[in-house]
Amino acid sequence: MASTTARLDDRTPVLIGAGQSVDRIEAPDYHAWSGVDLAAEAARLAFADAGLDPALAARLDVIATTRTFEDTLGLPAPFGKSSNYPRSVAQRLGANPARAVWEKAGGNTPQDLVGEFCAEIAGGRADLVLLAGGEAISTARHARKTGAQLDFTEAPEGEVEDRGAGLEGWRDPLAARHGVASPTLAYALAENARRAARGESRGDYATAMAGLFAPFVPVARANPYSAAVVGHVDAARLGEAHAHNRWIADPYTLQLVARDLVNQGAALLLASRGTARAMGVREEAMVYLHGHARGVEKSLLSRPDMGAAPSAVAACRTALAQAGIAVGEVAGFDFYSCFPIAVSNAALDGLGLAPDDPRGLTLTGGLPFFGGPGNGYSLHAIAEAVAFARRAPGCAALVGANGGYLSKYSAGIYSTEPRGWLAQDSRALQADLDAVPGLVPLETYAGDAQVETYTVQHDREGPAYAVVVARTAEGARLIARSPTDRRDAAHVAHESDPLGRTIRVTCEDEINTFAFV
Incomplete structure (x- = not known):
């Protein structure tokens, strides 16, 4: 040195x-x-x-x-x-x-x-x-x-x-308008974009996230200044949803977030x-x-x-x-x-x-x-x-x-x-x-697009709404969310893997909403 x-x-x-x-x-x-x-x-x-x-x-x-x-x-x-x-x-x-x-x-x-x-x-x-x-x-x-x-x-x-x-x-009004009002959702969009770039399945990527954080757990257990006793955390199941590790926002379970x-x-x-x-x-x-x-x-x-x-x-x-x-x-x-x-x-x-x-x-x-x-x-x-x-x-x-x-x-x-x-x-x-040139996302859009990344916000009842970032045929980027009265769309996004899928986007009152084609 x-x-x-x-x-x-x-x-x-x-x-x-x-x-x-x-x-x-x-x-x-x-x-x-x-x-x-x-x-x-x-x-x-x-x-x-x-x-x-x-x-x-x-x-x-x-x-x-x-x-x-x-x-x-x-x-x-x-x-x-x-x-x-x-x-x-x-x-x-x-x-x-x-x-x-x-x-x-x-x-x-x-x-x-x-x-x-x-x-x-x-x-x-x-x-x-x-x-x-x-x-x-x-x-x-x-x-x-x-x-x-x-x-x-x-x-x-x-x-x-x-x-x-x-x-x-760092707050993005366009993203916030479409339901990305918390760091968890913003990071989840980035996380799934990284998975898309790596071409990994949801299961393999969940295993990798758990493998990344698993060595952190014993360090926290040994730290006298940890916020709480970490005994209930199962390092082998960090990426797996269960009673003590509910879904927060795809691809995150509770024990993968701060x-x-x-x-x-x-x-x-x-x-x-x-x-x-x-x-x-x-x-x-x-x-x-x-x-x-x-x-x-x-x-x-x-x-x-x-x-x-x-x-x-x-x-x-x-x-x-x-x-x-x-x-x-x-x-x-x-x-x-x-x-x-x-x-x-x-x-x-x-x-x-x-x-x-x-x-x-x-x-x-x-x-x-x-x-x-x-x-x-x-x-x-x-x-x-x-x-x-x-x-x-x-x-x-x-x-x-x-x-x-x-x-x-x-x-x-x-x-x-x-x-x-x-x-x-x-x-x-x-x-x-x-x-490095940045992109200028479309404020509003109507038509078909391909999902670049996504996340699903969960509440105590399950998937609540989905947010996607997508590209038009011309390569323009847009953001859209599932309709507020359609929890089923959030369920579909959670149960399937929307990366690369085609969606149909409509716009009303400057809010883009999507449906899977």
């Missing part, structure tokens, strides 16, 4: 502490913590991990937090919430930093924040930075179910840099190397960011190949190149795993890794099994990368952080090997991605 081992600049940014928290409902010491509480607890643990007194939080220059599900989607908060999440976390720590940043949405954002604030530290604009996040979705749902009275309302004072949800960059029913928090403590040494942080505890890169993808319906997101591959390769290593030299990986394609697109198709690579493809246990605390998941992944790097001094860990609908990707390479700061420059990467 390329490194600078002598006379590192005191401004070199280092990760000095990582903390994680979990508040399981079934645990004897369950606290019913809010998301803010979980983030603050993780922050205290991050200071302790660095060998520092949590009272040193008073020296923080910056606190930056990820965005909760409630704040991302504008969801109702039945028990209230903080109007200023970063300042709420800071107050619990006795801190009043000059900057408080409320980051926009995206699973990529933790890695983006590490890169951003390492640059701030290297540039002399900060010395001590805390990144944190927490979700208490499980507690909120449990309280509604049991009638427990909670109050998470708080309105701390202090300026905040609220970057907004930032959903406009688990959002979590109470989890995570925090990372960053400092300049000079500050870290002055505070007494041990040299062997310092972890360096050797390479990092990010890319932004075209919208889902505009991608030439809906089953691929080259931005993820480009980000990983660029980060590796900056670190001066090949993928074979990486000792540990954590690929964002909200759905199988998020892993297969980057790790298998992009970097040529195998599902059973002995190094493993997750450090946490993955979003379906460890837990998927929304935009904050990769804080946990980076925390695990820090611990991994310390256990294997000089070895590298790669974290791949995915956001949106395979829309944004940020990659980082971590090691205890001392390394001078290298600023991120993903402009060439992004220019190459942008130079």
Whole structure:
């Protein structure tokens, strides 16, 4: 690994502490913590991990937090919430930093924040930075179910840099108009497009998805910060529908998708190397960011190949190149795993890794099994990368952080090997991605077309409606859904394999509906 081992600049940014928290409902010491509480607890643990007194939080220059599900989607908060999440976390720590940043949405954002604030530290604009996040979705749902009275309302004072949800960059109004209103459906369309490109049967592809995620399960079982006990998960039957693994959206069963029913928090403590040494942080505890890169993808319906997101591959390769290593030299990986394609697109198709690579493809246990605390998941992944790097001094860990609908990707390479700061420059990467022409889908269409990809949304009663993306004889792309009053069409799509089939599309009120020919 390329490194600078002598006379590192005191401004070199280092990760000095990582903390994680979990508040399981079934645990004897369950606290019913809010998301803010979980983030603050993780922050205290991050200071302790660095060998520092949590009272040193008073020296923080910056606190930056990820965005909760409630704040991302504008969801109702039945028990209230903080109007200023970063300042709420800071107050619990006795801190009043000059900057408080409320980051926009995206699973990529933790890695983006590490890169951003390492640059701030290297540039002399900060010395001590805390990144944190927490979700208490499980507690909120449990309280509604049991009638427990909670109050998470708080309105701390202090300026905040609220970057907004930032959903406009990846939500597609045309797709939403046709029923693709959740990440699950968007990823399912991408997943079946990948299967179509590979020419695989539904059964073979289900087996492959299960085989990809099966090694994640024992990692999650062994992780003390997993959201829940993973004992009920049968790794051999992940792609098979049964009583504990119902259909969500073809081709996904419940245990192939991220688990959002979590109470989890995570925090990372960053400092300049000079500050870290002055505070007494041990040299062997310092972890360096050797390479990092990010890319932004075209919208889902505009991608030439809906089953691929080259931005993820480009980000990983660029980060590796900056670190001066090949993928074979990486000792540990954590690929964002909200759905199988998020892993297969980057790790298998992009970097040529195998599902059973002995190094493993997750450090946490993955979003379906460890837990998927929304935009904050990769804080946990980076925390695990820090611990991994310390256990294997000089070895590298790669974290791949995915956001949106395979829309944004940020990659980082971590090691205890001392390394001078290298600023991120993903402009060439992004220019190459942008130079590839995208497709402009038809807003409305009437006539015959051939199915390019599809999914079926399920509810508790079974298949509810189907969505297809199809091509006209001239090659134009369109999206259509089954009629709202025709669940039988959804059943047909679920029971058969619509890929390549001819459909007849009609349009009314700017909604394309289809029937099989």
